[in-house]
Amino acid sequence: MAQQILNAIFIGSIYALFAVGYTLVFGVLDVLNLAHSAVFMLGAVFAYSLVALHGVPFLPAAVIAILACGVLGLVVEYVALRPLRRRQAPPISALISTIGLALIFVAIVEQATPGTLFAWLWQDGANSVRFPTGAVPNPTFHVAGLTIEAVRLGILATSIVLMLLLGYVIRFTQAGRALRAVAENRRAAALLGINVDRLFASTLFLSSALGGLAGILFGLAVADISPYIGRDQVELKGLAVIVLGGMGSIPGAVLGGYLLGLIEVLAFVRFGSNVEAGVAFAALFLMLVVRPQGLFGARLRERL
Amino acid sequence: MRNVVRGIAVGLAVVLTACGGGASPGTSASTNTYQGKTIQFGAILSLTGAGGVYGPSSKNGIDLAVEQINAAGGVNGATITVTTQDDASIKQQSAQVAQTLIQQGNLLALLGPTLSNSAVAVHPLAESFKIPILAVSTTGINIVPDCNYPNMTPCTYVFRDSLGEESAIPANIMVYSQNAHPKTGVLMVANDDKFSSDGGKIVAATVGKYGIQLLDTVEFSKTTADFATPVTRALQKHPDVIFITSLGGIPATIMIEARKQGFTGQFLGGNGFNTAKVSKQAGAAGKGAQSGSAWYINNTFTSNAEFVKSYRAKYGSDPDQFAAQGFAAIKILADSARRANLTFSDVAGDRTRLRDAMETVNVNTPLGPFQFTSTHDVRQTIWIIQMDGSGGFTLVQPVKPS
Numbered sequence A: 001m002a003q004q005i006l007n008a009i010f011i012g013s014i015y016a017l018f019a020v021g022y023t024l025v026f027g028v029l030d031v032l033n034l035a036h037s038a039v040f041m042l043g044a045v046f047a048y049s050l051v052a053l054h055g056v057p058f059l060p061a062a063v064i065a066i067l068a069c070g071v072l073g074l075v076v077e078y079v080a081l082r083p084l085r086r087r088q089a090p091p092i093s094a095l096i097s098t099i100g101l102a103l104i105f106v107a108i109v110e111q112a113t114p115g116t117l118f119a120w121l122w123q124d125g126a127n128s129v130r131f132p133t134g135a136v137p138n139p140t141f142h143v144a145g146l147t148i149e150a151v152r153l154g155i156l157a158t159s160i161v162l163m164l165l166l167g168y169v170i171r172f173t174q175a176g177r178a179l180r181a182v183a184e185n186r187r188a189a190a191l192l193g194i195n196v197d198r199l200f201a202s203t204l205f206l207s208s209a210l211g212g213l214a215g216i217l218f219g220l221a222v223a224d225i226s227p228y229i230g231r232d233q234v235e236l237k238g239l240a241v242i243v244l245g246g247m248g249s250i251p252g253a254v255l256g257g258y259l260l261g262l263i264e265v266l267a268f269v270r271f272g273s274n275v276e277a278g279v280a281f282a283a284l285f286l287m288l289v290v291r292p293q294g295l296f297g298a299r300l301r302e303r304l
Numbered sequence B: 001m002r003n004v005v006r007g008i009a010v011g012l013a014v015v016l017t018a019c020g021g022g023a024s025p026g027t028s029a030s031t032n033t034y035q036g037k038t039i040q041f042g043a044i045l046s047l048t049g050a051g052g053v054y055g056p057s058s059k060n061g062i063d064l065a066v067e068q069i070n071a072a073g074g075v076n077g078a079t080i081t082v083t084t085q086d087d088a089s090i091k092q093q094s095a096q097v098a099q100t101l102i103q104q105g106n107l108l109a110l111l112g113p114t115l116s117n118s119a120v121a122v123h124p125l126a127e128s129f130k131i132p133i134l135a136v137s138t139t140g141i142n143i144v145p146d147c148n149y150p151n152m153t154p155c156t157y158v159f160r161d162s163l164g165e166e167s168a169i170p171a172n173i174m175v176y177s178q179n180a181h182p183k184t185g186v187l188m189v190a191n192d193d194k195f196s197s198d199g200g201k202i203v204a205a206t207v208g209k210y211g212i213q214l215l216d217t218v219e220f221s222k223t224t225a226d227f228a229t230p231v232t233r234a235l236q237k238h239p240d241v242i243f244i245t246s247l248g249g250i251p252a253t254i255m256i257e258a259r260k261q262g263f264t265g266q267f268l269g270g271n272g273f274n275t276a277k278v279s280k281q282a283g284a285a286g287k288g289a290q291s292g293s294a295w296y297i298n299n300t301f302t303s304n305a306e307f308v309k310s311y312r313a314k315y316g317s318d319p320d321q322f323a324a325q326g327f328a329a330i331k332i333l334a335d336s337a338r339r340a341n342l343t344f345s346d347v348a349g350d351r352t353r354l355r356d357a358m359e360t361v362n363v364n365t366p367l368g369p370f371q372f373t374s375t376h377d378v379r380q381t382i383w384i385i386q387m388d389g390s391g392g393f394t395l396v397q398p399v400k401p402s
Helices: A002-029 A036-053 A058-086 A091-110 A150-172 A174-184 A186-191 A196-222 A229-245 A250-271 A273-290 B002-020 B027-034 B055-071 B091-103 B116-129 B165-180 B194-210 B228-235 B250-260 B276-286 B302-315 B321-339 B347-359
Strands: A140-143 A146-149 B038-045 B079-086 B109-111 B133-135 B158-160 B184-190 B213-220 B241-245 B266-269 B290-293 B363-365 B368-370 B382-387 B393-399
Touching (some): A002 A036, A002 A196, A058 A091, A174 A196, A229 A273, A250 A273, A273 B213, B038 B091, B055 B321, B079 B321, B091 B109, B091 B116, B109 B321, B116 B133, B133 B321, B165 B194, B165 B241, B165 B266, B165 B382, B165 B393, B184 B194, B194 B213, B213 B228, B250 B276, B321 B347, B321 B363
Parallel strands (some): B109 B133
């Protein structure tokens, strides 16, 4: 059981990191960026491609991949969100345009095989791969019957540090105050001299960089990198997490991530996989009935 | 216009020649009917999605065979073409693609679909339109002949050249039991995919015969994010063997996780193990993982050696079982078409003539000499293979069909 709780904490921290990016965009821009799962996948793919195809050591590869994902966030903003905002399209349009972008990102990877346009990025089509053995030193400890991998400990530490850092930035820095002001009231913030468009772009950059990092960590932890890891394995769960935690709330996303990880694992252990997803989504449903605003969504007037 | 007139003239000449020599029906007559014609097939493959691990290999095998046959003069002078469509590993899309291909109206036979899960939707469609369909990678239960399961009326247009899990899994368990005498096992099975859950049923029904006690069955969804949880549960029982029946990269992911958590026992599996991609992803964690395969790369009989050589020359990589089965499928269809006395004017009649000819096919393929059973299934040697820890496989032993 102790091992299962550990498993829950590890997968929970990946859910949390992924969901924080999701909820950040929702909190500031009021749209769900459904391309986030594709950026998550591309984070893993970029890092894998740098390490396995181009011989870059893991750490610099991870940094480049995270930055590249940040840039993809800008692509999402400039291609899928800003033009619609300019025309004052309803949020649902942004939802659809980000789905479109996600489909394109996934298609680029799944169609890439040697000799094709994107062979520099990916050569394995729809297949799963993993980081080459030894790319990341990963001593495994067996303590009191528990298996603990260094990589997973690293993931836990990275997630916690980053989420604390993000919380600090948003709460206590000038940029964070601007972010909160925009989330509160876009127009008023603009009147106060905040460059709203630039802030939106930086939000997308930050959120996507976090998503990319979550993807890299996922690829490391579960040894599975494929065009579908975002779409099949975390997208719906990420949505569940931010509903659970309260749409737009960062502490909510963090807590929601760990909570979902725990619920899933406990449901699996107690009832088996047939009901694993069912139990997770039943919890979600219950939350919506009992507390529609989610765990941390109470103070709707103050976001993030 | 002049070209059209010339075309008609040439056509007439061909027909007249055919009639002239047609007093005795036989090869020369059909040769002339076939000359210059096109025999069109359609393939429904999973080039993307979960089955995208297998579909592209099938396509490579199919394309290679088409290229070779056409280069050698075609089928009695007729050229083969194959239109391949991707079903994205989604059952509904598979059925939709099949419908579109069938309604083009000029295809003589279909190949595929890649996944058993999709075959359940596509095969009954082909049966009702009376177009022969040859499955090239589906290994689940009730694929042939009862494609309309639970209706047990045999389907007459559905064939497969892919070795069923009902043959491969028991053979593999038998061989491993005889060699290593395992006492206990845990089954890990994806419960939201027909291929995987069928495999699980076969394992559960087989282990008792060899004195292996199944301590637990760990079911999971193919969209499971992290396999640490199911693997932890499986290892709590300390099994000698972990049976894995699942698709895509999942078997590899499970092996890696289980080794990390300290499992030192044996992995046994099904068709999901039989591609170099999975062996490569599993790497050292997969070394020794054993499965029953329809094909083995190092078989030296001519039809396989030539296939492997030409595949390497064309694609610059090793073929896998799925490529071999795709290649074999075209050999089977070409041999059948050669003997079917096709008219090229009556599509419905030609489809039935092709179907009849398929039932008596006897042709050398990379899988070995190939014939269908009376239920349109495969009867062939099963190659028990092991992952070699570096992306390949080694042969444990062949098992002759019982």
